Amino acid sequence: MKGAAIAVALVLVGVLVFLAVNGSPAFTAGEGELPAHAKNFLALAAPLAFGSLWVAVIALALAALPAVGVALAATIYAPAPRFGRFLGAVLDLLAAVPSVVFGLWGLMVLAPVMVPLYEWLHAHAGWLPFFSGEPSVTGRTVLTAGMVVAVMILPIMAAMCRESFALTPPALIEAAYALGATRWEMTRAAVLPVARSGIVAGGMLGLGRALGETMAVAMVLSATPDLISLNVISSENPSTIAAFIASTFPESTGSAVSALIGLGLVLFAISLVVSIAGRRIAKKGAAR
Amino acid sequence: MKLGTSKRAVAAAAATGVIWAALAGCAANEEQPSGEITPNSSGPAQAQLQGELNGAGASSQSAAQEAWRAGFVALQNGVTVNYDPVGSGDGRKQFTAGGIGFVGTDAPFSVEDAGGGHGSCAADSSLVEVPVYISPIAVAFNLEGIDSLNLAPNVIADIFTGKIANWNDAAIAADNPGVELPDLKISPVHRSDVSGTTGNFTDYLAATAPEAWTAGETEEWPQAGGEGAEKTQGMVQALTAGKGSIGYVDAGQARDLGWAAIKVGDEWAKPTAEGAAKAVAVSSLESGRGEGDVVYELNRATDAAGAYPLILVSYLAACEKYEDANTAELVSAYLKYVTSDEGQQAAAANAGSAPLTADAELSAKVSAAVERIGS
Numbered sequence: 153m154k155g156a157a158i159a160v161a162l163v164l165v166g167v168l169v170f171l172a173v174n175g176s177p178a179f180t181a182g183e184g185e186l187p188a189h190a191k192n193f194l195a196l197a198a199p200l201a202f203g204s205l206w207v208a209v210i211a212l213a214l215a216a217l218p219a220v221g222v223a224l225a226a227t228i229y230a231p232a233p234r235f236g237r238f239l240g241a242v243l244d245l246l247a248a249v250p251s252v253v254f255g256l257w258g259l260m261v262l263a264p265v266m267v268p269l270y271e272w273l274h275a276h277a278g279w280l281p282f283f284s285g286e287p288s289v290t291g292r293t294v295l296t297a298g299m300v301v302a303v304m305i306l307p308i309m310a311a312m313c314r315e316s317f318a319l320t321p322p323a324l325i326e327a328a329y330a331l332g333a334t335r336w337e338m339t340r341a342a343v344l345p346v347a348r349s350g351i352v353a354g355g356m357l358g359l360g361r362a363l364g365e366t367m368a369v370a371m372v373l374s375a376t377p378d379l380i381s382l383n384v385i386s387s388e389n390p391s392t393i394a395a396f397i398a399s400t401f402p403e404s405t406g407s408a409v410s411a412l413i414g415l416g417l418v419l420f421a422i423s424l425v426v427s428i429a430g431r432r433i434a435k436k437g438a439a440r
Numbered sequence: 441m442k443l444g445t446s447k448r449a450v451a452a453a454a455a456t457g458v459i460w461a462a463l464a465g466c467a468a469n470e471e472q473p474s475g476e477i478t479p480n481s482s483g484p485a486q487a488q489l490q491g492e493l494n495g496a497g498a499s500s501q502s503a504a505q506e507a508w509r510a511g512f513v514a515l516q517n518g519v520t521v522n523y524d525p526v527g528s529g530d531g532r533k534q535f536t537a538g539g540i541g542f543v544g545t546d547a548p549f550s551v552e553d554a555g556g557g558h559g560s561c562a563a564d565s566s567l568v569e570v571p572v573y574i575s576p577i578a579v580a581f582n583l584e585g586i587d588s589l590n591l592a593p594n595v596i597a598d599i600f601t602g603k604i605a606n607w608n609d610a611a612i613a614a615d616n617p618g619v620e621l622p623d624l625k626i627s628p629v630h631r632s633d634v635s636g637t638t639g640n641f642t643d644y645l646a647a648t649a650p651e652a653w654t655a656g657e658t659e660e661w662p663q664a665g666g667e668g669a670e671k672t673q674g675m676v677q678a679l680t681a682g683k684g685s686i687g688y689v690d691a692g693q694a695r696d697l698g699w700a701a702i703k704v705g706d707e708w709a710k711p712t713a714e715g716a717a718k719a720v721a722v723s724s725l726e727s728g729r730g731e732g733d734v735v736y737e738l739n740r741a742t743d744a745a746g747a748y749p750l751i752l753v754s755y756l757a758a759c760e761k762y763e764d765a766n767t768a769e770l771v772s773a774y775l776k777y778v779t780s781d782e783g784q785q786a787a788a789a790n791a792g793s794a795p796l797t798a799d800a801e802l803s804a805k806v807s808a809a810v811e812r813i814g815s
Contacts, residue, residue, distance in 0.1 A: 187634075189662060259674075264681050289627045290667060290682035371674065374667040375632050387627060387667040399670050403634035403659065405529065 168420065175414030177407060185407040187400050188377040196411060197418050199380045203294075203390030204419065207369060208362035210298030210384065212355060215306045219358070220351060222306070223313035228339055240314065247307035255371030258300035263291035263372060270295070270385040281382045288387035292374040295384040300368050305358035312357060316350020317343055349434040356430025363394075363423055370395035393419045489516050493770040496524040497531025497544035500636055501573045501754050505544065507790035512777045519770060535560050535757065541771045542758040544573075546636050548735040549757060551728045561759030568732035568813055570806045571720055572778050573754040575793045576711035577640055578691040579700035582679050583607065583622065590615040590708045591700040597645045597652035599686060600628045602665050607684060615703075622684075629678045629687035630661040632668030636752060641688045644750045647740035690752070692792015702750060705743030713794035715748030721802040722747050732760050732812040734805055751794075760812050768815035775810045779803075 183191045190196035222239065230236035270287040277283045287293075320343045328338035344351075375391035383389075397412045404412060495505070502525040509521045526534070528545040535543040538559020548554070554567045561567075579596060581589065591599075595611050598604040604611055608621045631638045638659055645653035655662035667685065669678040675689045679697055691699070691711040701708035709715055722744040723736040740749045758775060762768035777783045784795035797803045 187660060189660065259677055286625060288667065288682075289625070289684055290678050292667065292669075292678065292681075370670055374629075374669065374678070376664050376666075376668060377632075379664055388665060391632075391668075399633040400660075403527070 168417075171413055171417040171420060175410055175417045178411035178414040181407050181411065186411045187404060187408045188396075190378065190411075193411065193414060195378070197393075197415055199378050199390050200393045200396050200415060201418055201422060202380050203375075204363050204392040204394065204422065206382075206390060207294060207298050207301060207365075207373075207392050208359050210295065211301035211305055211362040212359050214298060214302035215309055215358060216355060218302075219306055219309035219354065220313050222310045223317055224339065224343075226310075226314050227317040228335065228343060240311075243307045243310050246303070247311075251304060251365060251368045252371070254300050254304055255368035258296060258368060258372040259292070262299060263293075263296050266291040266293075266296050266299075273385060282384045285383050285386045287385045288374065290374065290387065292372055293385050293387065294373065294389040297369050297373040297389075298384070300372055301362045301365050304365060304368065305361050308361060309354040309358040312354025313347065313351050316347035316354075319350075320346050349436075353430060353434045356427060356434070359426055359430070360423055363419065363426065365392075366394040366398045370398045375399075488518055489766075489769055489773055490518040491766050491770055492520045492522070493542075493767070493774055494522045494524075494540045495531075495542040495544060495756075496526050496534050496540050498528040498546045498754050499525035500546055500575075500752065501525070501544040501791075503791035504573050504787035504793055507786040508774070508778050508783055511783060511786045512774055515777065516773065519773075521774060532757075541762075541767050542756055542775070544754060544756055546752070546754045548726075548733075548755045551726070554729060554733050554735075558759065560762075562761040562763050562815070565759045565761035566730045566732065567757055568760050568775075568809050569755050569757045570734050570775070570779060570809050571736065571753050571796060571802075572756045572775075572784075572806075573752075573787065573791070573793050574716050574720060574796055575752045575754075575791070576691040576713070576716040576748055577637060577644075577688050577750045577752060578694050578697075578711045579686065579702065579750070580679055580689050580694040580697040581686040581700065582683055583624070583698055584683065586619060586621075587698040588710070589619065589698065589700050590703070592703040593645060593648035594652040596700070596702070597649040599626055600630070600645075600666065601652070601663065602628070603652075624684040627682050627685040628666040629669050629675060629682070629685050630666055631675060632661065632670055634660045635671075637672070637688060637690065640752045641750065643738075644740045648749075688750075690792055691794075692788075702748070704747055704749065705745065707745060709746070709748045711748050711750070713788065714798045715746055716751045716794035717796050717799035717802055718744065719747040719749040719751055720753060720796070721799045730760075732809040734809045758813055760814070762813075762815045765815040768813060772810070772813040775813060776807075779806050779810055 178186065179193050181193060186193065186196050188196055222243065226236040226239040267289065270291060270293065273283045274287045324342040324346065325338060328342045333341060369392050373389055373391065373395060374387050375395065376388045377391040377396055379388055379390045381388065381390060393415050397415055401412055502523065505523040509523060512521055513519060528547055531543040532545055532549060534540050536558050540560055548569050549567060554569065556564065556566055579591060592615055595604065595615065598611065605626055607624045607626055613621055636659060638661055639657060642655060643657040646656050667678055669675040672689060672693050675687050676693055679685050679687050699710055701710045719742060720736055722742050723739040726735045726737045729735055735755065736753065738749065738753065742749050756775060756778065758771050762771065779796065781795065781797040784797045787793045788795050796806060
């Protein structure tokens, strides 16, 4: 056990050293040496970091309610224990689908279907910054990418929620029912407060996976790597770090490669901050 | 834990076995006496060769190389041909370091490097380079009921820079009398990955419409705006799905879309095999190169009738002289097959390229260069 723990830590440190050593030449690289025609490393990294967070936040926002809902349906609201187990198995299957398949689905099925919705959103809610500007004719937007990633992070989030719901002390549940609570009131008073840290932890795990999601985003998103924009239905979207590395690496050489490795380091740092923040929130929830 | 260890041991043993087998294979090859070709008595009139031929280089050729390898091995079943699509730059490095028989490359060796000193060749050998893979790039669009439009280079540049934003723009209408252009937003699509197709497309625009296209030649799309798509299939998908979209893609991959005819001189040219081969043939040979070094300086701004200068050209480079006679025979036979009409048609069927044999003048020059390979 101890050996495994040390091995994991060593791998992590090894990856960090690799990223720092091989990426460092890019931090001082000037115009003409970096991909995406960037002037310096910050100008390259900032829009991509924004894009990564933007896609991840959209995915998290879309997946949060369904995840909690599915987990409730599988535990508290399940008409029979067998139904709950069945739902759990279906979610696990969803987690087993490779991301390139989700990418294909997003590209060929979801994106075209979304076009009329985006046109409608633009016509009726165009005053919001998210829906201003011309909607994409192919549907390959940041919102579509967020939807695909939301489907991908749903299983892990739902599984975390399900486990923490199942841990609600039966005494609390029975006490709530004894006071005359309906099932929904019981859920609100007994299940959700106890499971709060589990829900947050699930969200953070989901966010971590969303940040690193590569293939599905690279395939679905129509990316403009140097753009920071809140518009979610345009054909000009910020790219994400992972997708940018995947699409740029095969034909890159020299300083462009170190820039991509440097971007990996940035993503590593973002993930680290997100997971530390997640742990803090989860701990606070648990203390209450 | 115990099980894990034993599994690992088995895997390691297996891996070692594979490596040993590979080493043994290499050694066997090297020991083969040079100059000896074992003729296959039961074979057809053509001399039957034996041995292994290794190549590496441009990934743009990989589909064509697959077709060539299959076709060549069908004729010469004692031969194994390998092609490792490591990229043009790495392929050229491997060739200079020695160890491979030929290299596929999108950019030919520079004039200085073409002279000699390549590890794969005999000491005093110069290079043979021939264009083998010519692929016309189509400016493809998705407009209902329209499958052909005339687009001049400066109009194409203005569309991709966003200056022309609607299909009913006067500049498009002026070149397309009689075509009912819809009132529809133009959605230009570019490749979001680093791509040779983008390089050739921007090179074409820079040469033919320098005022409208100021970004020059670049393999990475140079500006913000427009839709980005990943790889050729992503481009085709985006064009197929998006009404009013326009993009650039290997013509062989975009058969269901509308194709623009581009302006060449005073005429309008659509991507065709003949036009693509012709565009190479009417370009001038790069000066300062040897006789077997058939490298063209593509004249994108040509006004030759029937030429289609928006093309991607990829070369095969080999040695004029090899140390090893068998390797020389193999390379010579392989390149003869690749540049033959049969080989070029096989690539056209598998990779959608334009057969260079569509232009007799070009074909003759290439054949003469390939004849120089020997030992």
